[in-house]
Amino acid sequence: MSRKEKKVVQVTSEVGRLRRLLVHSPDSGLGKVVPSKAQDWLFEDIVHLETMRKKEYDYYTKVLMYFLDPEKIRGRLHQIDAPENNRHFYKPEKPDFYKSDKVVELEWLLADILHDQEIKLKLISSVCAVEGCSYATQNELLELSPTQLSKVIISGTIEDDRLIFPPIPNFIFTRDIGIVINEYVLLNKPAKTARLREALLAKYIFFNHPLFDAYRENILEIPDTAHHFLLPRDGDEKKVTLEGGDVMVVHKDHLLVGISERTTMEAAHQVVNMLFKRNVVKKITIIKIPRRRDYMHIDTIFTQVKRNVWVMLGAFSKKVIKHEGADPVERILEGNKKEDKIRIIQFKKKDPENPVFFDNLEDLLTDISENDLDCKEKVKFIYSGNNKFPFDTREQWTDSCNLLALKEGVVLGYDRNDKTVEAFRDAGFTIVQVKDLLDQFEKEEATPDELEDTLILIPSAELSRARGGFHCMSMPLLREDID
Numbered sequence: 001m002s003r004k005e006k007k008v009v010q011v012t013s014e015v016g017r018l019r020r021l022l023v024h025s026p027d028s029g030l031g032k033v034v035p036s037k038a039q040d041w042l043f044e045d046i047v048h049l050e051t052m053r054k055k056e057y058d059y060y061t062k063v064l065m066y067f068l069d070p071e072k073i074r075g076r077l078h079q080i081d082a083p084e085n086n087r088h089f090y091k092p093e094k095p096d097f098y099k100s101d102k103v104v105e106l107e108w109l110l111a112d113i114l115h116d117q118e119i120k121l122k123l124i125s126s127v128c129a130v131e132g133c134s135y136a137t138q139n140e141l142l143e144l145s146p147t148q149l150s151k152v153i154i155s156g157t158i159e160d161d162r163l164i165f166p167p168i169p170n171f172i173f174t175r176d177i178g179i180v181i182n183e184y185v186l187l188n189k190p191a192k193t194a195r196l197r198e199a200l201l202a203k204y205i206f207f208n209h210p211l212f213d214a215y216r217e218n219i220l221e222i223p224d225t226a227h228h229f230l231l232p233r234d235g236d237e238k239k240v241t242l243e244g245g246d247v248m249v250v251h252k253d254h255l256l257v258g259i260s261e262r263t264t265m266e267a268a269h270q271v272v273n274m275l276f277k278r279n280v281v282k283k284i285t286i287i288k289i290p291r292r293r294d295y296m297h298i299d300t301i302f303t304q305v306k307r308n309v310w311v312m313l314g315a316f317s318k319k320v321i322k323h324e325g326a327d328p329v330e331r332i333l334e335g336n337k338k339e340d341k342i343r344i345i346q347f348k349k350k351d352p353e354n355p356v357f358f359d360n361l362e363d364l365l366t367d368i369s370e371n372d373l374d375c376k377e378k379v380k381f382i383y384s385g386n387n388k389f390p391f392d393t394r395e396q397w398t399d400s401c402n403l404l405a406l407k408e409g410v411v412l413g414y415d416r417n418d419k420t421v422e423a424f425r426d427a428g429f430t431i432v433q434v435k436d437l438l439d440q441f442e443k444e445e446a447t448p449d450e451l452e453d454t455l456i457l458i459p460s461a462e463l464s465r466a467r468g469g470f471h472c473m474s475m476p477l478l479r480e481d482i483d
């Protein structure tokens, strides 16, 4: 398939109509997280898998399918969800699986490439090396069919619920395995050991699946620094790690890269040089945020809703940073807490020696809306928890700022962030529960094309314990341009 015949990969904004994305629905590995490992596996709690699937994630799948691949779902919901069908529509190993090349399931792509014997051998060896498997286990894996093997490699569980290596419960957060920048795919280098196998699988899929045939030259890997293996294990500045939650394409020429708990300065540095050298973008803004678990990536503190609307955490707003209203002693003492500050530096390809600095997030985002996106309307900010303490931080923790735009102004978020929802309503958005919306779609009382300025709420009691929202649970491959 040549690139011209059918575009598979192209993302030039955060809000253009979504046409194709990579997802992974919660596999049985999530139901194997034990309390003593929850933190190592980057969960704060254990989750109830069936609730997470049936009452939460399945709605996400349905709404995505309605927007991206409606023929496979329209008018069929009653039948798809009938109890006797045992959710087979959602299970990649079943013949009734939805098999969409728009809402693309990673487990399905992985199974596809495992039909090739050479890839199968290589991948089994790599996974077994990373996970320290015995030779016998390695041989056992060789006997599996591609579909079975894909399931086992992802969940860590072989038939009869036997765990042979750890699960990768964060694989649902497909945002963090790679990022599409224009027609390029930048592969990630996870900061956390719990996510290493995800990066390995992503690499095999992008370099081998026929879907990406026309893009092989456009896959970008970030090299390690020379002699990285001689560096001390922790805390070295030269470490190169980067996760997709820290990368946002806000315009075809402008990329945002976070430096955070997960993405190092060295990685950001390499990305800037590589993308400028290959002419992928003209401008890159580095946003350095405090290294904290609750802010792990920049997409946990802000995301874009439409050209002129952003949702963000008030702690990074102008008002707070400038300490408006604070008494002078407090202001001066607070001013010294450098590590809590945000730093924003914008590099231009044609003149990297002279970067532009922004001292708060709103100024940067306003500049993007007005100057990159040529927006004439007033730029609006919706704040987490309606900017009221303690709801601001509570709701940010459950991903109030981590929304996924299906098209400009139509975003998906969690139903639990009440005050943020209130702020959306105040800003003129329609709020709709996903169940009601799907009913309306089925009854043909509404269509995805007609929706405007809407926040779609999805149940989230279990999903939110995994510490990511719908922005994290999506890796957009194709969006329509917004200009």
Ligand SMILES: NC(=[NH2+])NCCC[C@H](N)C(=O)O
Pocket (backbone or CB within 6 Å): 041, 042, 043, 170, 173, 175, 176, 244, 245, 246, 296, 297, 299, 300, 466, 467, 468, 469, 471, 472
């Ligand atoms: N892009 C994101 N914000 N991803 C969230 C990932 C959450 C996951 N539990 C982790 O800690 O890695």
